[in-house]
Amino acid sequence: MSEAAQEIDKLMGLHPKGFDLSLDRITRLLEVLGNPQNRLPRVIHVAGTNGKGSVTAFCRALLEAGGYGVHVHTSPHLVNWHERYRIGLKGGRGKFVDDSVFAEALRRVAEANAGQKITVFEILTAVTFLLFSEHPADAAIIEVGLGGRFDATNVISDPAVSVIMPISLDHQPYLGDRVELIAAEKAGIMKAGHAVVIGHQEYDAVLDVLMSTAERLHCPTAVFGQDYMAHEEYGRLVYQDEFGLADLPLPRLPGRHQYANAAAAIRAVKAAGFVVTEAMMEKAMNSVEWPGRLQRLTEGRLIAHAPAGAEIWIDGGHNPGAGEVIAEAMANFEEKQPRPLYLITGMINTKDPVGYFRAFVGLAEKVFCVPIRGSEAMIDPVILSNSAYDAGLVAEPKATVGEALDAIKEILDPQAPAPRILIGGSLYLVGDVLADNETPPK
Template identity: 35%
Template sequence: MRDFARSENAKVQAQLDRLGRLSVPDGRLGLETIRALLERLGNPHHKLPPTFHVAGTNGKGSTCAFLRAMLEAEGYKVHMTTSPHLVRYNERIRVAGELISDDRLAELLAEVLDAGEDLNPSFFEVTIAAAFTEFARVPADVCVVEVGLGGRFDATNVLEKPAACGIAALGIDHERFLLAPEEGTPDVPIARIAFEKAGIAKPGSSLVTLSYSDEATHEIEAAAARNGAPLAMRGREWSMSESGTGLHYSDRHGELVLPLPSLPGPHQPENAALAVAMLRHQDYISISRDALAEGIRTATWPARLQRLAPGPLTGDREIWLDGGHNPSAGAILGKHFAGQRLHLVVGMLDAKDPTAITGPLGDAISSVTVVPVPGHDWHPACTFGDEAREAQDVPTALAALPDDGLPVLIAGSLYLAGEVLRLNDELPD
């Protein structure tokens, strides 16, 4: 599946069209192509400021958002690369705190695509090469890098000595890639997922994680030992709990009482604590308690349990947006909306399991309206049950809902979420 991108800037679109024509031979694994491309660009990944590298099935983007907010609250200039983008490709490359400009993006993509024309790189490999090239050119104090898919063979895994590596929540997703049969890898699915994510472990760099099942923990411990990475796991080297007064964090450096995140969702305190633990288990930069607290309060991360603002699409109705599409994300939605009733507007790629969202929501669902995922193959209404109906797009789906005061949840795909943000004039910045 290609990761489509569009821009209103003609120069950027010309390069995005080139990106869209890239194809990857099915089954190609490894870091050889990205390393060859970076070599031609002067190995910019060797010239980055201290870098925080974050993997995980769910929560890695939110953890990156907390890291960025905490570091900026301390006064640091922060480069960040995350994926996917929601509305504009520029969202993938944040340079010293600002989204990369269209003019610079067009020049940068042209440079990288020209350099790797004969290497047949992937969309994501070009993106990471472009991000690292710009990050090496523009002065900043720190980098935050989100893994795209997996970890072991992800293009970001060319990083050789991050300040710290982190692993957020684990779950089953991207089975075609992460559970593909391979000799010498674990047979138990969650253990294999942990094995792939822990592939980002590096000698001398702390590997900071949450707590997991025994099978997953075993693989993470083995990866840390194999790579000489000091392991800092929740429940061992650090701990976190919640109360009405805030987030209670402790590690070998002492105890902190921090505010609860402003980001909604029962999982966000854990993501915030993971970011705190990553910053406190490294020796490259200093961070104060006040900056940690301010970052927890101010971090934003669109399309993850986001309450949409009144706008052209929403009017004054209470509408929530979430790009989650796997069972772990569905469980978070089920917990957040427990005890409520809502209308579900859902669009899911046909490779995903429709029950991942509808199952955890269960009796909370008053109605289900299925919409297309723009530019992708998607599940029709019949896969969501006999009572699910179909609409040609999100505006049509919302217009057909009864005016009964119930909130609406739009969910199932980050691609759909990006379209919703565009329609409501809420562009991520």
Template identity: 30%
Template structure:
């Protein structure tokens, strides 16, 4: 297959959630990818901030001299964006070659394992990541969970150094459950026996994470009020340390915008610190799985994680934080007075609104929004839009159905906002640019599909070309 044929093939695959199981992926790995899937990794799940935490951890590790593989989703413009090695996306040639090889293996596997069949869409992508990273001989991979965790294909791999669960809030409730506790149970499915967990979960979500971690004898490092690092062993609080030294480092250097990114940065720093400590243990011990080594050791105190970061060369570490790029998340569009943010659930909308209120007092956002019908758009809009503000709505293109323009307009009317519908995201963006008032600035949000169509409308093929910086043009 060439690149275009590989894309078409991927788009033809069954959605993973049509057949949720880890059995198929584990059997496929055992048959064909046992060595490839054994790459040491930092495994990152949660409701919001997964991708940002991956991007930050990736940049920090590369600044430390590690060769890093990065697997994330969704992509904005090209499938290649999901697979990075040393900060560079996979080439079209490698993408097509690996996809062709895996297609043949998946078809063979499906014939030999008719009870589970061929790899589904996200399983195939995960297998591509494992193969690409193995061929590239990375030192460590930073891997984002696709959806949930318990049945996610990334959980079928076997060699995590540390697990991160960023946070838990209501999203994908039609798949993961309609309460925070149920969703936290699914997210905690990525926890491995003996492997440390780093999390910013609070209240009921933290209780569920601690329960699952206790069953698996996994220590938990939890952020309390974002300024304390608390270590739990067997569900009990054992030690704590101030996070202030790491917070200062992040506030001075992290390139990503928004106070919520400081929390993501803190999780990334703690995960990297744990990796650095465990990496030394593995090199000394040189035998046994990461899980076996971890189960036999007392977890480091929170202060040891802070110290591990400050033992690094702070100049290169600071450069790693300054060089983080994560397009589509509070991103100013190059050469355009437009802010892009893929907030697609109420918690993401709250974070976006907090940034707007802090950054632009006295100004009004002019929103261009599209939202998929599986999202709680009423709560999303109420978290994001204030009375009297203007919102241009459209139905985004894609495999999933969007909320209708009529429904979005009805929600906005009930809120006292001024809504107007357009036939496409492109038309809405053009109207916003032409009709923007002096005290307004344009914000594209509600879904990554809206971000994608905006980038395409302005002629971008590669998302990297659209990236201005964290400073408004």
């Protein structure tokens, strides 16, 4: 176990798990630390139900393509806590925080907190601001943890741009049971007079809330489909905004939903005050990476369990909106190269499994439901199988991902093409798979 992981284990024993949405505790702690959140480079602050991570990855790729040093904060991590903190390097690719630096920052924040009531996520967020304020960079991309208005990252008072990605139902106990209520929470990251970029929104009610908030706060606003847009044409990505048009390669990240995510990133980086050249955009489309999101596994220990020639994908999407875009991507793959699709799925009990599974009806041959290692909140595989059945799918529980892969081998028609296998339903399951496969994010 790393030195930083040991420090976090100590904190887990002292402070409650989960979220307690409030800014009082983090504000108090940051004041003791000298308000490092006010000493950051230009901040791109990102909220949304789906697409936060992808737009963050595109923003980072764009800026690094221009030679900028870019700090990146994301959550949760997949395998190691260090993934949450990418430290920018001028003229090069940022790297995950060094373990000793991370551990020391954790100790300093814990000491400043002096044992007062706080959540571990708030401590980790304070570490973000401390690390990013003490390492020089040109930009800091900071992803919201949960919601927006009361998320611990929302102590940022002077963002270069606030980005709101697609909003749908998720985390209802915390954020509300209607999309417009969730939109109001996520709109809380907008700051008066500061630029806002709104990504593709499926619901008119969401867009109404976001637009009315931006207007009330007098925020210069760019909306996908109105002020900027992107579409595929002759196997290329055409991006357009008020500054002009760019003819680009299709993004390296698979799925048509990534066209809108790439567009939002281009517009956001421009809104943050950076000059974005076509060369930067082209390089970013070819270099962007986002582990655990429609990531294809081509090597590793788990591959040995899979049927010969199988195409294996992992994706941490876990709500109905994510299910729809992942299913669309699988359908596109099927159109280009037909293969039987099998799902290996694990989920936690704050999600809507029936809504997620419904997107795969008519597409997936069978679902194998598995536990999530070490998670008290996981849905029992038998219960998850019942949810898949309720959605209209054939499902069966298995004890491990390896057993599920073995089961797929057993039921395959030897005359059929090698299968396409999607492992997902939870970032925690995807993290377990990457750890077991010995291919963690780098």
